[in-house]
Amino acid sequence: MEIFLQQLINGLTLGSVYAIVALGYTMVYGIVQLINFAHGEVVMVGAMVALSVISALAGSVLPPLVIVFAGILCAVPVCMAVGFVMERVAYRPLRGAPRLAPLITAIGISIILQQVAMIVWSRNPLGFPQIIDNPVFEIAGAHISAVQIVIILGSLLMMAGLTLLVFRTRLGIAMRATSENPQIAGLMGINVNRVISATFVIGAGLGAVAGVMVGTYYGIAHYTMGSLLGMKAFSAAVLGGIGNLAGAMLGGIMLGVVEALGAGYIGEIMDLCHISGISDALAVRCAQDGHFVLFGSNYQDVIAFLVLIAVLVFRPSGLLGERVSDRA
Amino acid sequence: MTGWIARLEQLRTHQAAPWLGVALIVLTLFILPFVLASVGTAWVRITNLAILFALLSLGLNIVVGFAGLLDLGYIAFYAVGAYCYALLASPHFGLHLPFWIILPIGAAVACVFGVLLGAPTLKLRGDYLAIVTLGFGEIVRVFLNNLSQPVNITNGPQGVTLIDPFRIGKIDFSRTDDLFGLAFSGPIKYYYLLLAVLVVAIVINLRQQNSRLGRAWVAIREDEVAAQAMGINTRNVKLLAFAMGASFGGVAGGIFAATQGFISPESFVFVESIMVLSMVVLGGMGNVWGVVLGAILLSFVPEILRYTVEPAQKAVFGRLLIEPEVIRMLLFGLALVLMMLYRPAGLWPSSRRKRELSETDQS
Numbered sequence: 277m278e279i280f281l282q283q284l285i286n287g288l289t290l291g292s293v294y295a296i297v298a299l300g301y302t303m304v305y306g307i308v309q310l311i312n313f314a315h316g317e318v319v320m321v322g323a324m325v326a327l328s329v330i331s332a333l334a335g336s337v338l339p340p341l342v343i344v345f346a347g348i349l350c351a352v353p354v355c356m357a358v359g360f361v362m363e364r365v366a367y368r369p370l371r372g373a374p375r376l377a378p379l380i381t382a383i384g385i386s387i388i389l390q391q392v393a394m395i396v397w398s399r400n401p402l403g404f405p406q407i408i409d410n411p412v413f414e415i416a417g418a419h420i421s422a423v424q425i426v427i428i429l430g431s432l433l434m435m436a437g438l439t440l441l442v443f444r445t446r447l448g449i450a451m452r453a454t455s456e457n458p459q460i461a462g463l464m465g466i467n468v469n470r471v472i473s474a475t476f477v478i479g480a481g482l483g484a485v486a487g488v489m490v491g492t493y494y495g496i497a498h499y500t501m502g503s504l505l506g507m508k509a510f511s512a513a514v515l516g517g518i519g520n521l522a523g524a525m526l527g528g529i530m531l532g533v534v535e536a537l538g539a540g541y542i543g544e545i546m547d548l549c550h551i552s553g554i555s556d557a558l559a560v561r562c563a564q565d566g567h568f569v570l571f572g573s574n575y576q577d578v579i580a581f582l583v584l585i586a587v588l589v590f591r592p593s594g595l596l597g598e599r600v601s602d603r604a
Numbered sequence: 605m606t607g608w609i610a611r612l613e614q615l616r617t618h619q620a621a622p623w624l625g626v627a628l629i630v631l632t633l634f635i636l637p638f639v640l641a642s643v644g645t646a647w648v649r650i651t652n653l654a655i656l657f658a659l660l661s662l663g664l665n666i667v668v669g670f671a672g673l674l675d676l677g678y679i680a681f682y683a684v685g686a687y688c689y690a691l692l693a694s695p696h697f698g699l700h701l702p703f704w705i706i707l708p709i710g711a712a713v714a715c716v717f718g719v720l721l722g723a724p725t726l727k728l729r730g731d732y733l734a735i736v737t738l739g740f741g742e743i744v745r746v747f748l749n750n751l752s753q754p755v756n757i758t759n760g761p762q763g764v765t766l767i768d769p770f771r772i773g774k775i776d777f778s779r780t781d782d783l784f785g786l787a788f789s790g791p792i793k794y795y796y797l798l799l800a801v802l803v804v805a806i807v808i809n810l811r812q813q814n815s816r817l818g819r820a821w822v823a824i825r826e827d828e829v830a831a832q833a834m835g836i837n838t839r840n841v842k843l844l845a846f847a848m849g850a851s852f853g854g855v856a857g858g859i860f861a862a863t864q865g866f867i868s869p870e871s872f873v874f875v876e877s878i879m880v881l882s883m884v885v886l887g888g889m890g891n892v893w894g895v896v897l898g899a900i901l902l903s904f905v906p907e908i909l910r911y912t913v914e915p916a917q918k919a920v921f922g923r924l925l926i927e928p929e930v931i932r933m934l935l936f937g938l939a940l941v942l943m944m945l946y947r948p949a950g951l952w953p954s955s956r957r958k959r960e961l962s963e964t965d966q967s
Contacts (some may be wrong), residue, residue, distance in 0.1 A: 310731070311731045311734070311735065313734075365941075366941055366945075369945055370944065370945070373944075373948065374672075374948075375731065376668075376672060376674055376889075377944045377948055378944075379674055379731060379734055380674070380881070380885055380940050380943075380944050381940060381941045381944045381945065383676070383878060383881070383937075383940055384936075384937040384938065384939070384940030384941035384944070385937070385941060386937075387878060387933055387934075387936060387937035387940070388934060388937035388938065388941070390933075391930050391933045391934045391937065392934075394930060395926060395930060503874070504742075507735065507738060507739060507742070510735055511735075511739075514732070514735075571750075572750075572753070574746075574749075574750050575746060575750060577742065577746055578742075578743050578746055578747075580739075581736075581739035581740070581742065581743055584735070584736065584739060585724055585725070585736060585739070588724060588725060588728055588732060588736065589724040592728055592732075
């Protein structure tokens with residue numbers, strides 16, 4: 277039970293980060309029906325920028341909390357700029373081109389971002405400076421750290437903020453109208469290009485915060501950290517129903533929990549020694565080692581993809597998504 | 605001056621001209637490895653790798669170029685083929701099957717993997733496919749890395765060593781043989797073998813292009829709904845594209861394992877998939893010759909960079925600021941973006957694309 281609760285807490289933490297990144301994918305997809313492949317790299321840039329700022333200020337007299345906020349405040353605009361430029365350079369000229377074209381440019385952009393990050397920062401993983409003391413609380417035998425609490429609460433706050441933005445502001449109305457039908461939205465006096473830019477910029481800003489969260493949580497940042505995170509977040513967006521904001525949040529948190537519980541229990545489930553009666557050779561191995569694990573927790577990264585494939589096979593529209601028609 | 609041009613023109617329009625050209629190309633390709641070997645055996649190896657990448661690109665071209673399905677995990681099939689060969693012809697399991705048995709097995713297994721991957725995803729839109737294939741590539745690598753426990757199948761991150769070279773009768777591809785007074789070293793023998801396989805692959809690709817199947821692929825690429833309305837079984841045809849592309853990868857992987865003698869999961873990372881994709885995109889999606897050109901160009905880029913960028917940086921800055929490896933990746937990224945923006949049909953566009961363009965001009 278303690279393991280269950282512990283993995284649930286870890287899953288919720290990771291899941292809220294996935295949710296924030298997934299929001300970036302789903303917003304862009306909802307508006308231009310395009311997978312922003314380079315979004316994971318934006319998250320990485322956010323983590324790296326924050327890391328530099330925090331490291332630079334770490335020795336100063338400023339209180340630690342202020343330093344972390346300074347890191348976030350620097351990361352967000354940088355990522356927003358990256359998102360803006362990316363849309364201008366790689367996606368806007370290809371609007372209306374065959375679907376393959378923007379996908380390929382997106383891959384190109386993500387490679388360029390990775391390599392540039394490697395030149396600017398480092399080829400090796402960088403340690404995220406741990407400047408805030410991180411007290412650990414105990415709930416029913418499971419541990420939850422202050423960072424985890426902040427990540428979960430911060431994510432919820434951002435989700436609430438984004439929901440307000442989309443459903444209660446003029447920009448939100450414009451975004452929803454554009455996603456419904458860009459041409460008609462244009463006729464209604466909406467500057468479609470500006471709305472699309474805004475979507476990319478907001479998504480990138482969220483990604484930056486997510487990057488800082490991941491960095492602080494794992495205590496490490498690497499120039500390739502964005503790709504796997506991006507893929508998982510995309511899986512989360514698909515799980516929830518791509519194009520659907522609530523779906524991305526739900527999908528992200530669910531994926532995080534499933535992954536953490538999976539990692540916690542897969543070794544036990546896949547231990548063939550439960551059924552060592554089926555073969556003599558197996559019984560001998562079990563008597564020797566005590567366990568015979570077919571797939572252990574090192575397969576954790578596979579779980580997200582299996583979820584993705586399962587969703588695509590059984591419910592392609594996702595948990596909360598409506599049936600998406602194939603727009604030619 | 606004009607006499608020269610007239611004579612050249614005469615030669616060009618002469619009946620035997622195409623055959624003369626072919627003969628010249630064949631002769632060049634035949635003596636090429638000896639010329640390269642006189643510079644250094646390393647260059648023969650690089651050429652062999654270029655041909656391998658050309659094979660891979662031809663396989664990916666079927667999927668991406670003909671059928672328009674973006675596959676970002678293509679290297680997984682290469683890995684499957686390579687591991688098939690490595691496990692069936694090395695001391696790891698004590699199996700030493702001859703290559704002409706293993707290569708078809710590798711192709712078939714890769715083919716099965718292609719269908720396994722394609723079946724659940726092909727009814728979906730293209731961009732989902734891209735992500736799922738990407739994930740598939742990663743999954744295969746995770747498995748290769750971890751399938752050393754509890755039963756040692758892949759030997760984990762250490763990889764498989766001492767893989768048998770090719771053997772045809774008494775000819776061992778790892779040794780040097782003297783034939784007609786020429787020293788046929790291992791890499792040179794592999795060169796001829798690879799060249800032969802490449803020619804077969806090109807012929808298959810060219811024949812497919814204008815076959816019923818090839819036209820079905822293009823129809824799906826251009827408009828899936830219309831293709832379906834014309835009576836094409838889109839799912840099966842797409843699956844075929846996937847399976848065929850995968851089997852090319854499987855064969856290339858087998859030859860790769862034999863030439864290297866050692867493989868590990870490190871050889872099959874995502875970056876390699878991107879490299880093959882860049883080759884296809886740069887050369888011209890859908891055009892067989894363009895794809896081969898793209899593969900050969902991009903295969904030689906790292907070597908050229910090593911001989912130009914490194915000394916140049918050392919001369920200017922006194923030390924190596926940016927490694928050639930990084931520049932190569934940056935170039936790949938830039939190539940993908942710039943090609944899509946300015947020359948989406950590639951360096952050597954397919955004739956069909958050209959025809960389509962000229963038709964729209966007339967109307």
